[in-house]
Amino acid sequence: MKKFAAMLLGLAVMAMSIPAFAHFQMIYTPEAAMNKGGKIPVALVFTHPFEAGHTMDMGKPEQFYVIRSRGENTPKKTDLLEKLKPITWTSLTNSGKAWAMEYSVRGGDYTFCLMPEPYWEANEEFYIKQNTKMIVNVGGEPGAWMEPVGLPTEIVPLSKPYDRWTGNVFQGVVMCKGKAVPGAEIEIEYMNHKPLLNKNAFAKEANATAPQDAFVLQTIFADSNGVFTFGIPKAGWWGFAALDLDPDYKYKGKKCSRDAVIWIKAVDMK
Amino acid sequence: MKKVFFAMILVVVCSILAASPGFAHTPLCSCYNNGDGTVTCEGGFSDGSSAAGVEMRVVNAAQNVLIKGKMDEDSEFTFDIPKGPYKVQFDAGPGHLVEVEGKDITE
Numbered sequence: 001m002k003k004f005a006a007m008l009l010g011l012a013v014m015a016m017s018i019p020a021f022a023h024f025q026m027i028y029t030p031e032a033a034m035n036k037g038g039k040i041p042v043a044l045v046f047t048h049p050f051e052a053g054h055t056m057d058m059g060k061p062e063q064f065y066v067i068r069s070r071g072e073n074t075p076k077k078t079d080l081l082e083k084l085k086p087i088t089w090t091s092l093t094n095s096g097k098a099w100a101m102e103y104s105v106r107g108g109d110y111t112f113c114l115m116p117e118p119y120w121e122a123n124e125e126f127y128i129k130q131n132t133k134m135i136v137n138v139g140g141e142p143g144a145w146m147e148p149v150g151l152p153t154e155i156v157p158l159s160k161p162y163d164r165w166t167g168n169v170f171q172g173v174v175m176c177k178g179k180a181v182p183g184a185e186i187e188i189e190y191m192n193h194k195p196l197l198n199k200n201a202f203a204k205e206a207n208a209t210a211p212q213d214a215f216v217l218q219t220i221f222a223d224s225n226g227v228f229t230f231g232i233p234k235a236g237w238w239g240f241a242a243l244d245l246d247p248d249y250k251y252k253g254k255k256c257s258r259d260a261v262i263w264i265k266a267v268d269m270k
Numbered sequence: 271m272k273k274v275f276f277a278m279i280l281v282v283v284c285s286i287l288a289a290s291p292g293f294a295h296t297p298l299c300s301c302y303n304n305g306d307g308t309v310t311c312e313g314g315f316s317d318g319s320s321a322a323g324v325e326m327r328v329v330n331a332a333q334n335v336l337i338k339g340k341m342d343e344d345s346e347f348t349f350d351i352p353k354g355p356y357k358v359q360f361d362a363g364p365g366h367l368v369e370v371e372g373k374d375i376t377e
Contacts, residue, residue, distance in 0.1 A: 037300065038376075070345070071318050107314070139300045141316065142317075
């Protein structure tokens, strides 16, 4: 009897610790692979991208920086935190506090890295902290896109994140504190509504329609080496969020889901 | 006899393949106006290898060399913008020449 009660308790704890996510931290710019350098807009929005749904208020990020790498040159880190300007992002259902800036790029890889302030998810009573990367390239000369940047939680790409054709696969390794996370759960969302940076809003029109809720947020798991593989069915930006990689992690004494997000952009072969 | 013939063909094909090490190795060069009367060119290769030491030339419309130099250790080359039309040549050897027109160089 006691055993049964213990089992029930165990199940209850397990059920409680499986959070209902679908939040995605975005680092957005329109193009991942550019022919020419120049000023690019960058927006940080914490939202539900497939449905352009509820947008959460972001606090001031803990860290936001870019790592420029070109060829065999030593990668160079530039702090961008003080360049961020607060904006209000409008979703199809609400609006939320977000951040934006412009940045001048030349040739090579630019890995934008964000450590947001943890977000208090009142419904679930825990914090969410999605450390996020987005990599753009100018001119086709690669840099260190495949190297870990050293975020506490991080998805390290095994496929060049800016050279994917529609129908290619994307592979990455889920890492926590520098180690691969076997069996990590990864949620995937398509940026289904175009972000309109001149309006700080999502476009109303959707690119795709989900036949059922499961398709809004796809789920896969990493293998025993922390490696995951995803076939890309449609051109555009795709977000990958590996969830709760450090189950004992706490923020202000409360449970905090330490996630890792990466964005990639696929292009149609024409 | 047939076997010998095939072996010979194989040897020829292999030696042709072995002689093209620059496969999937495209030279790249982009130039940017620094806004202070100078231009910086960044060179490299599509496989990420360094372009340090590659010869750089700035030539005028008559193909006369105005400025000559080499990519530095960061695969960069900076020069003072000459008067009149010019183009930049990144010369990494036969089949590896990239030319950038001066009028296409912006910030």
